[in-house]
Amino acid sequence: MNAVLLLWLALPLRAEPLASWNDGELKRSLVSFVNGATTPGSPSFVPTAERVAVFDFDGTISVEAPVYGQVMYCVWRLERDKAKFPAERIDPLLDRIHSMPPDRLNDLSYPETEDLWGMGLSGPSGDAVRRDVREWFKTELHPTLKRPREELFYEPMREVINWLTAKGFRVFIVTGSMQDFVRSISEERLGVPRENVIGSDGERSFAEEPPNAVERKPKFREMVDKGVKVLEIDRRIGRRPLVGFGNSDGDVAMLSYVAGGDRPGWAAFVHHDDAEREFAYDRGSDVGALDRGLDVAAKRGLHVISMKGDWKRLFR
Amino acid sequence: MNAVLLLWLALPLRAEPLASWNDGELKRSLVSFVNGATTPGSPSFVPTAERVAVFDFDGTISVEAPVYGQVMYCVWRLERDKAKFPAERIDPLLDRIHSMPPDRLNDLSYPETEDLWGMGLSGPSGDAVRRDVREWFKTELHPTLKRPREELFYEPMREVINWLTAKGFRVFIVTGSMQDFVRSISEERLGVPRENVIGSDGERSFAEEPPNAVERKPKFREMVDKGVKVLEIDRRIGRRPLVGFGNSDGDVAMLSYVAGGDRPGWAAFVHHDDAEREFAYDRGSDVGALDRGLDVAAKRGLHVISMKGDWKRLFR
Numbered sequence: 001m002n003a004v005l006l007l008w009l010a011l012p013l014r015a016e017p018l019a020s021w022n023d024g025e026l027k028r029s030l031v032s033f034v035n036g037a038t039t040p041g042s043p044s045f046v047p048t049a050e051r052v053a054v055f056d057f058d059g060t061i062s063v064e065a066p067v068y069g070q071v072m073y074c075v076w077r078l079e080r081d082k083a084k085f086p087a088e089r090i091d092p093l094l095d096r097i098h099s100m101p102p103d104r105l106n107d108l109s110y111p112e113t114e115d116l117w118g119m120g121l122s123g124p125s126g127d128a129v130r131r132d133v134r135e136w137f138k139t140e141l142h143p144t145l146k147r148p149r150e151e152l153f154y155e156p157m158r159e160v161i162n163w164l165t166a167k168g169f170r171v172f173i174v175t176g177s178m179q180d181f182v183r184s185i186s187e188e189r190l191g192v193p194r195e196n197v198i199g200s201d202g203e204r205s206f207a208e209e210p211p212n213a214v215e216r217k218p219k220f221r222e223m224v225d226k227g228v229k230v231l232e233i234d235r236r237i238g239r240r241p242l243v244g245f246g247n248s249d250g251d252v253a254m255l256s257y258v259a260g261g262d263r264p265g266w267a268a269f270v271h272h273d274d275a276e277r278e279f280a281y282d283r284g285s286d287v288g289a290l291d292r293g294l295d296v297a298a299k300r301g302l303h304v305i306s307m308k309g310d311w312k313r314l315f316r
Numbered sequence: 317m318n319a320v321l322l323l324w325l326a327l328p329l330r331a332e333p334l335a336s337w338n339d340g341e342l343k344r345s346l347v348s349f350v351n352g353a354t355t356p357g358s359p360s361f362v363p364t365a366e367r368v369a370v371f372d373f374d375g376t377i378s379v380e381a382p383v384y385g386q387v388m389y390c391v392w393r394l395e396r397d398k399a400k401f402p403a404e405r406i407d408p409l410l411d412r413i414h415s416m417p418p419d420r421l422n423d424l425s426y427p428e429t430e431d432l433w434g435m436g437l438s439g440p441s442g443d444a445v446r447r448d449v450r451e452w453f454k455t456e457l458h459p460t461l462k463r464p465r466e467e468l469f470y471e472p473m474r475e476v477i478n479w480l481t482a483k484g485f486r487v488f489i490v491t492g493s494m495q496d497f498v499r500s501i502s503e504e505r506l507g508v509p510r511e512n513v514i515g516s517d518g519e520r521s522f523a524e525e526p527p528n529a530v531e532r533k534p535k536f537r538e539m540v541d542k543g544v545k546v547l548e549i550d551r552r553i554g555r556r557p558l559v560g561f562g563n564s565d566g567d568v569a570m571l572s573y574v575a576g577g578d579r580p581g582w583a584a585f586v587h588h589d590d591a592e593r594e595f596a597y598d599r600g601s602d603v604g605a606l607d608r609g610l611d612v613a614a615k616r617g618l619h620v621i622s623m624k625g626d627w628k629r630l631f632r
Contacts, residue, residue, distance in 0.1 A: 049503060049509065049510075052511075126550060126554060126555075170509075170511070179551070179554065183554050187365060193365065193486075194365075194553070194554035194555060195368075195486070195552060195553045195554055195555075197554070201551060204547045204550060204551065205547075206543050206546040206547055206550075206569065206573070208568070208569055208572045208573075208576070210576070211577075212572065212573060212576030212577055213577070214546060214547065214550040214573075227522050227524075230522045230530060231520050231521075231522055231530065234442060234520060234522075234530040235495070235517060235520065236511060236552060237510070237511045238442060238495065238499050238510035238511055238513070239442075239510060239511075252524070253522065253524055256524045256528065257522070257524075257528060257530075260524075260526070260528030261527075261528055261529070
């Protein structure tokens, strides 16, 4: 076997890395930006150390309608483990949830959401919590699409993640969902290392004595959304990302940060405009509202991906 | 060029990756653990995804005596930029500092330290702050060793970092110093990516309008020491590290976490016992005190590295 053959074998096997994308202006813009940044000698070449890409999760990588996956997971988990929590805390919350139409759970107030997430992602260790979430992704059917949750990641976005990784990017997920929720599937299903998942979080505790594990307390700590996404990117990655994807007003700050500064960046909203294959929503939606984002996109050089027009297929 | 030659060229050029370590029990234990974890087919083999190593910074990678580098940096910076801070805040602090013997600055109270760090690492952006720190590392001579700070990283630890990286580990620095302080030199001098530096931190702010930068406010936020090191490892890495190095009681929790749990880990304290080549201190020291660590080491299976006995040379 000679060196050329060896190199060829090391290349990704699929000749077309973005096969689920329609050829069009959007795809050409992305490919041209990334090729410019990664081709030595190109005037817009960017050294590997600076190649960072950030992706929102709900609605950008994963189906978020009609109700955020994590909300549905927490309800499932709290119903299963009801007895493990103080009745005076969990009963009123479950009563309230059962009083709502199942597709209106996004109407929970912010304090109710914090309580739901804090309890829902609590447990004796990260491993224990992620094991439960993993099980849910495998077995829970989406209420209208009728497929297991783990099959409802957008194939075009998985292709972008793989392609950017192959191009020397470190890919991060920056999400309003809890870290353990996304980390439960990020490595196996998305090829994103656990430490590259930045998200909302609960309180933890650690004792040096056995089991010497980091417990997840049933108490919410911080929501990573809007401007906080930028603060956490800076705190945990430490550099301005070169490429970014989001889908809602919660991502306006992050995408503006990617596209801003004194060197070019490429950022885009995924626009849910495909009622036939998935859902159509933007302004005024109670899940993943995209309103101010549509207003500022053109002015700030943020792209808008049409799921209907730009994506050949949504799921594998 | 054939494939075998190509593979051979891809191997690290130096045959002995830990050349600055004396052959002895300590080195043999480390090498045997890491080889066991990284050799396919070995009974203690660990998949690449789970190979995480954590290093404390001050006193473990970098000289910390007689006064923590970051404290000296902050004094240098605040004296230079005195006019940029409110006089009623900075004058009493600098007066207090000037009233102390220069080698006793570790006696600053905790609130004074917070104030010093908060102001000392503030600035209009992370880039601006790190540029100043980088300059200091290049130009500031250590008060007694008389070498620039950037030359005072322990060569044996740099070798371990490089070796573990070559063995498929992701190496993280987990430090009580501020993130920007360590990030200013981590990539260039230590080969540790900026996002792999976890440390103490100040408040930030972000506005979408130009300059669209993440400002460092002159306000301290969180000290990453003792048990908080473990919480931040879990929050930001999301798995128990396999290998860990520290040097003080601030690292007891972290090293106990590395060595604990239900799978083997390897962890060690660097013991400063070399008054001739560096400094000798442990119990009762005002910098990097190692007291409880020496008491619990044997019981918890934590190794103790003798700088005098285990290291052939300290600096390059």
